[in-house]
Amino acid sequence: MSDDLSWATSAAIAQAVGAGAVSALNVIDDAFARIEARNPALNAFTTVTADRARRRARAIDAMRDKSKLTLAGVPFAVKNLFDIAGLPTVAGSKINRARPPAQKDSPLIERLEAAGAVLVGALNMGEYAYDFTGENIHDGPSRNPHDIARMTGGSSGGSGAAVGGGLVPLALGSDTNGSIRVPSSLCGTFGLKPTYGRLTRARSFPFVTSLDHLGPFARSTRDLALSYDAMQGYDTEDAACADRAAEPATPKLGQGLDGLRIAVAGGYFRKGASPEALAALERVAKAAGARSEIEIPEAARARAAAYVITATEGAALHLDRLRKQARDFDPAVRDRLIAGAMVPAALVVKAQNFRRWYRERVLELFNSCDAVLAPATPCTAPKIGQQTFMLDGVELPVRPNMGLYTQPISFIGLPVVAVPVPLAPLPIAVQIICAPWREDIALRIAHALEQMGAVQSPKPDL
């Protein structure tokens, strides 16, 4: 492992700590020094958990069999909608600061710590996750490590900034409509949105339970796979968590592209894409040997249905807070939620009915291919505060439209790995989309592309 811990992978840290070449406490202290130095510019962290992290690091250092821990001594942080024992789960809001402290950690934190990882803090996010920008009216915007005048993307903006900025090698975020994949694209990190129902969402603050997913950010595919494997497993506490045995992806990571049929999504997924998004897609498609183009049917309608379900379920979740504390919301979030509360129920039922129809049609596509490539975002990171951008010659608002290409995919819960293409001056990601429960294939393709040098998490000049 290099002396530069700012860019060390989780795998390298775990190997070094496991072998006793470096202490977990040394790694954690180094992470806190970096957070202290860089966070004033990036605004990724909203809380650091120094005391518990150092206690945990000392406990790992005292273990005799730490070489068995797949994430020994790996510092990680979580979007501040995950429960952390002893802290209120703020979910990017002012209102939730009055909540009582969480009694227990989220099970995903527990599972990562059981594998040897060390929680070092909580991360900035868009209010109540209703966001694609990474801006937050209460905590200030998280800032893009490749240009701090630009957005991180949201809503897991702090997760993108923390990993892309070298503060930690691993972070967790949530993805309802693209909130892992959009910041991964803008900040140049790898991101995994697993199959809906794969990872438990227990003890995390919800947004849209029909669509909510949790998943990791990392700077390598191996780190994504290691953390994903550590977090798998059924949990009765989450009604949507599938009763399914863990299917480790790490052992399959090096199987290469042989035998895989990879296609590129056309039609809707090219319309509105910037030259950078198309260049990244072309680079990844060429490296992956993706020759055929397929049409995902009714993708625009799928995105529309996801939009409706998000607005209305989000409004239902926050109805009481809207009645009593409307002025304490970010106005941009409040006005969307109030509008969502007013959408007639018949239209919401139709959106849910359509979801099932669309799922059947899209799953048919996987009879003839194993993975589909599509842009993650229509463009590279816009400027912080930028309200509109031009897509396909049309001026559109930034906030809802950054998820143009991610929403039709998470709408039916397909697993996706977002892979960063290090274009200059700003990175942009491509989605590798697979059939349900085939995270292993998406990670395997991402790993092969990474080995070829086609995708890479670019190191910012900080």
Add this chain to the structure above:
Amino acid sequence: MPDPKLDDFIAAAARALDLPLEPQWQAAVKANLEVTLRHANLVAEFALPDEAEQAPVYKA
């Protein structure tokens, strides 16, 4: 064209739902509702059989 009747709908819905709606919020709420209804109608106009039903607990 924005639908002026939507203002009446918003006022009535806010009363029915007991939602506060300060005058300066009206324009943004209306703009958001117009966009959401446009999306909802795009979905609703898609013909599905009467038997099409949603998944009670969605499974991918």
